[in-house]
Amino acid sequence: MSVILVINGPNLNLLGTRQTDIYGDKGLKELNEELSKLAGQLEVSLKFFQSNSEGDIIDYLHKEGPAADGIIINPAAFTHYSYAIRDAISAIETETVEVHISNIFSREEFRHKSVISPVCSGQICGFGFYGYAMALSYFADIFKGK
Amino acid sequence: MSVILVINGPNLNLLGTRQTDIYGDKGLKELNEELSKLAGQLEVSLKFFQSNSEGDIIDYLHKEGPAADGIIINPAAFTHYSYAIRDAISAIETETVEVHISNIFSREEFRHKSVISPVCSGQICGFGFYGYAMALSYFADIFKGK
Amino acid sequence: MSVILVINGPNLNLLGTRQTDIYGDKGLKELNEELSKLAGQLEVSLKFFQSNSEGDIIDYLHKEGPAADGIIINPAAFTHYSYAIRDAISAIETETVEVHISNIFSREEFRHKSVISPVCSGQICGFGFYGYAMALSYFADIFKGK
Amino acid sequence: MSVILVINGPNLNLLGTRQTDIYGDKGLKELNEELSKLAGQLEVSLKFFQSNSEGDIIDYLHKEGPAADGIIINPAAFTHYSYAIRDAISAIETETVEVHISNIFSREEFRHKSVISPVCSGQICGFGFYGYAMALSYFADIFKGK
Amino acid sequence: MSVILVINGPNLNLLGTRQTDIYGDKGLKELNEELSKLAGQLEVSLKFFQSNSEGDIIDYLHKEGPAADGIIINPAAFTHYSYAIRDAISAIETETVEVHISNIFSREEFRHKSVISPVCSGQICGFGFYGYAMALSYFADIFKGK
Amino acid sequence: MSVILVINGPNLNLLGTRQTDIYGDKGLKELNEELSKLAGQLEVSLKFFQSNSEGDIIDYLHKEGPAADGIIINPAAFTHYSYAIRDAISAIETETVEVHISNIFSREEFRHKSVISPVCSGQICGFGFYGYAMALSYFADIFKGK
Amino acid sequence: MSVILVINGPNLNLLGTRQTDIYGDKGLKELNEELSKLAGQLEVSLKFFQSNSEGDIIDYLHKEGPAADGIIINPAAFTHYSYAIRDAISAIETETVEVHISNIFSREEFRHKSVISPVCSGQICGFGFYGYAMALSYFADIFKGK
Amino acid sequence: MSVILVINGPNLNLLGTRQTDIYGDKGLKELNEELSKLAGQLEVSLKFFQSNSEGDIIDYLHKEGPAADGIIINPAAFTHYSYAIRDAISAIETETVEVHISNIFSREEFRHKSVISPVCSGQICGFGFYGYAMALSYFADIFKGK
């Protein structure tokens, strides 16, 4: 069974408890449960990881990335400056999809630029939790085609 | 039954015949057929429109937009400068999703900036035709929840 | 009797029906009626044109502009990038006044720059429909002085 | 009777005597007389003020602004850098209209940016003395509607 | 016989009647006649097209471009912002030469940048009508060499 | 007894009467009274000055600055462009603290840059009237240490 | 008793041992002792944290921030790029004050911009250790007022 | 006898008493005496003016400028932003020379740009008091040639 990593960056552990006008009122646990249910339907296996540490995300990408069939990453604030995570994604060469819960293009100027996008297959933003589901379906669709 | 507009901008009528390394080898007709099939499964109705004319796209948005339940738009090159289309989307106030076939963030500098994104719910790019399917599923998911 | 063109650009056909907090709740038809009434008082003749198409506006400027005694144009979103309309105004050499309903300088950054202004006599913005009346009075005042 | 302040900034006391190709050959006295005549017709009262000193203009705005029904200001060169005048206009909260005799958008680059515009109702430029008359008519039109 | 498209953008239909200090006093008809005569000598066939509409130019490029042996285009004001025409030229893959009547580099700043140049073989500017003849000769020279 | 100047720039004479959501509802007089009370406790003497005129502030700095033991200045809008006040502070060489009532970094872009800061000991912003008290305590603490 | 977190960012553990011309010759331990003494007088309780790791600071903010009554943070070099810490401060919604020991506006260009300031109540810089005391007094003053 | 105005801007009244490493240890009085002596030799009459107020300098330029044969101005900090003084110099149309005591191009970035230079005959900087003498000699040389 294909394996997909679901990686969430800094502050996303607080999902559902704060700034719910921007990020919605469901928590990270619920996100993971929703995705697990969908993964079951799509016959794909998921591994979840969240960290507020750039270094830990890179370590995780190194450790789990090469063997995975796909990566879904929401780098949160690291999106805008972590060239180190960008290089990690380039290095492991597993197809990666970037997801953002909110529409980063209708928020502060600094959120309009992603240093991660150029090394991903694509980017999905603005659809809340459903963005992760989109990415998951995309991978399932690819795996089916192989 | 909910109605979704699928609007494609300039040069997308040439899909499948040219620059197939970037845009794939399937044509606009096939895209529409694939989407129609999916729409049938999702019990949503689609209306297709493609034009190379900014004015025609605005006219279409004015005519069909207000009554529609959702809009999927790939503004192609207009993405980067058509404030007129941006204003049209703002004016009609129907939820709109922006889709790009290629990852615009790994191409030329001028493609990195969308003047359309800030008035859409969200953006999907880099997933080929599947990006439209994602947008369609998103709307179906919302309609279901209503 | 002197003839003045009143040209409105993209999305202004929607006046009065949408985004009424910014543009007011009166429609384009009412604007034209108000202006016609004032034109009658000022003994000036008006010709109205609205289009969402840059090319059609240029065609209209070419066709009606040279014979007209003045032009009032609200280029709407084209204000910010249509060098083609700018060149059309330069080419026909009829005095032109630029009008905006809202104060473009207190809205989004991209609305602060007009590529049309340098080839017009002047600019009026922020006075709602009254801005058109101002422009009309200005022309009537000039014609009177001739 | 409604009261409107007419405030002219630095060097406008020289109107009519110098650089008449840009500013015309009528002096500030004539401008004020023309406006007074119009004000009489419109049943509005005017108070005139001109100064080359930023501080004096602010003092005047503080002293006369709050009680006035409208302000017409041509900040001249202060347009481009006097955040202090901008803050004064914000502070007194009386509706203000910005007027320029010449078309500031067809002159030197530094004249294209007004730091005053965002706190005014609107801006009028390029119509010579007639721009002040436009502003005055605008206020009269508003007062009538009250 | 090889076929070359000669496409002229917005406002070039006014050639010879206005702004003759910049663009000369010969009209578009005379340009086309001169080029036809030269084409006869060079044993090349020409098709002429002029439009003020970006969309119509793209439609024409799609319709006539793929079968043509070469394209000569003067995009006029579209030179500076029409990424849609740029994409159309890329898409049809017929060799294209960009021509400007005036020297765009000695005029306003905004005319110094062409978004079309990077997808053309080359650019010719500043030689009046003769620039079109240069482009035509270039294509004839290539065809001869084949 | 050590003497500290408390200098307030343009529009701060309106404190407490306008824009009270940003600047609070207490006036300049109350500010000065609060500071005087604190100064009494700290055994420091204060001199107050407010002006809307850049030149008067410079004159005051020249006249009172050299003999003073410290300066607390809120340059208000002059913060962002008065290199003349900056030079005055450099010239008199008395230690100076810059205070802002609101957090200038969470307001308009132009307020983010202070041309005064580089010649002050430090900057305090965002704490309302309390910011002045902080500055006063800082000086008192220094004087004590001498 | 109200609780305030005192968080110091990277390299501040070296305080007092190096670059003493910029940061003074007292160490972090002495800073904490001084603050503790002041906190005792003000009847406020402090919790200290220092880390060179962005992730650890975010974790600490998540763990201790929501229950705290106020946060004093000197983000050191993270000031200039850590959008992740910024988002953490936004997320926990506890009032936060930014402190810098040196005057960041009279040092290298890159130190002039804080990405943290816009989500804090205010900023204090340039007063050495005394800046922390100012922030502490500010909170004590607020708590007293509640 | 020809009359030349010698105008010094803000903070130059402090010459000789402060920042003597940059501006030298001679005062404004000595400068004026030196210049008077030279003027006597050159048979030119001088009028001296110094002010820290932008408005006063403009008033002085208006009052004395038109009748003068030449103006020597050191606008000090106003050099970098006073478009009002620039406009005053343009308006009075008397030949003006800009002088700076220090070399403004080897100091802070903001001092490198003069908004005054484009409306002066020329600029002299970096020669201390001698720069004024240069300007004076220049005018004397011109007057001689007339």
Next chain:
Amino acid sequence: MSVILVINGPNLNLLGTRQTDIYGDKGLKELNEELSKLAGQLEVSLKFFQSNSEGDIIDYLHKEGPAADGIIINPAAFTHYSYAIRDAISAIETETVEVHISNIFSREEFRHKSVISPVCSGQICGFGFYGYAMALSYFADIFKGK
């Protein structure tokens, strides 16, 4: 017989031996022979000059430029920064055409800007050796018309 200078800048002596993918495989000698042949047909006389030294090119322009009837110059890398060559062309006032072998607009960013273009009649780029022939024909066409 009219005389035209053909001036080639730095590194063009290496034509045909290196980087043949960009510049073609024919050498400078062949270029000159081809042009001489064409000049013979057009009854124009040519003088060739190539140098890697900016100073030598200026000297040559001074020596031969004023007497020549036209100049064809490929300034190569000097195109992008030699204001000295630009000034030389301005000074000698002989009509000059700028030629580039490759399309400078589809290469590195720094090649997009020519400091030479504004003082030339026009620019030709992207047509290989044929660009020189175009320029030569252009001059012959002008001379014929005289």
Next chain:
Amino acid sequence: MSVILVINGPNLNLLGTRQTDIYGDKGLKELNEELSKLAGQLEVSLKFFQSNSEGDIIDYLHKEGPAADGIIINPAAFTHYSYAIRDAISAIETETVEVHISNIFSREEFRHKSVISPVCSGQICGFGFYGYAMALSYFADIFKGK
């Protein structure tokens, strides 16, 4: 015996296994062995450290840096934004050399700027593993000279 730290930043643990076209096919272990061998010859002692965590690198610099005689650091992606590592190097005051395996100036734009360079003795880039050897030899040469 002198001690030199060899510190490698994020993703360099993957050396030799991925992106071998850029970074070569030898691993970090081989790099360290090569350097150890060279260090033996040069009679210098090495300590190796690699981490993907900015905080851990700073901690290591604090712990081992002050006692070391020299530091060789390849900050990898941190090169471009880690002002925290920059400050750590400044703080410990041990001479530091920056090394990059690839030529960062011929890669993506963002890699052209190092925030670390200004606080190092020098920079070496583009020589593969040999760059570390160069740095090592440099230190050995210095130590010899002491």
Next chain:
Amino acid sequence: MSVILVINGPNLNLLGTRQTDIYGDKGLKELNEELSKLAGQLEVSLKFFQSNSEGDIIDYLHKEGPAADGIIINPAAFTHYSYAIRDAISAIETETVEVHISNIFSREEFRHKSVISPVCSGQICGFGFYGYAMALSYFADIFKGK
């Protein structure tokens, strides 16, 4: 007797023969004669040098600069980009004055920036030939004071 070098850069050998509206109608020979005469009066010796070659100017600066008592340089177009001449002036450490015949600040944008100014004592521009005389008098005045 003190020796001063008078160095003129590219195209200044053409003085008096061309572009006389900008540079006047007197030639370099006359400039040198005028300066020689003045030098005689001032009891200073002059050495003249003009070259269109950057390298030759540097060679001359190296050869004659160190022994000279002062340098007057008009670097002409090299003013704007020759960091090599700048470094030469820094290297020889003889006091240098930069002179321009025209007012470089009222001409094209690129002429507003001098890379030479920061290493000179001062700059004189806009006074025609008289600017050189000013510089010469300045040096004579200094020598006298020694």
Next chain:
Amino acid sequence: MSVILVINGPNLNLLGTRQTDIYGDKGLKELNEELSKLAGQLEVSLKFFQSNSEGDIIDYLHKEGPAADGIIINPAAFTHYSYAIRDAISAIETETVEVHISNIFSREEFRHKSVISPVCSGQICGFGFYGYAMALSYFADIFKGK
């Protein structure tokens, strides 16, 4: 025996005699002797060249570059603008190493950008004369490996 060119740019002939705080007190002759000695040990042959003329450096690169096995170049000030030297290095296709004596990244802003680096193998800066030795060793190491 392999041949390496050692090319030094403008002002480096003055090494050891001036600005010794930046460049050290050893002269170019000593540098060459040191390198010759090292070259002898490494069994490599060196050719030295220094010039203050850009054109001469290009000529030398053309003449000696193609036959050489490696080039060590310190372009000095030409580093920052000589696209002509850059093109020469590209053209001759011999591996080239860029060396700077000082750390260009800790000096003036304009020295931070090298237009030469992108066409070299790598860059070494900040190590004084030792930087040349590093480059020489690098080439020797490569030649050995062949």
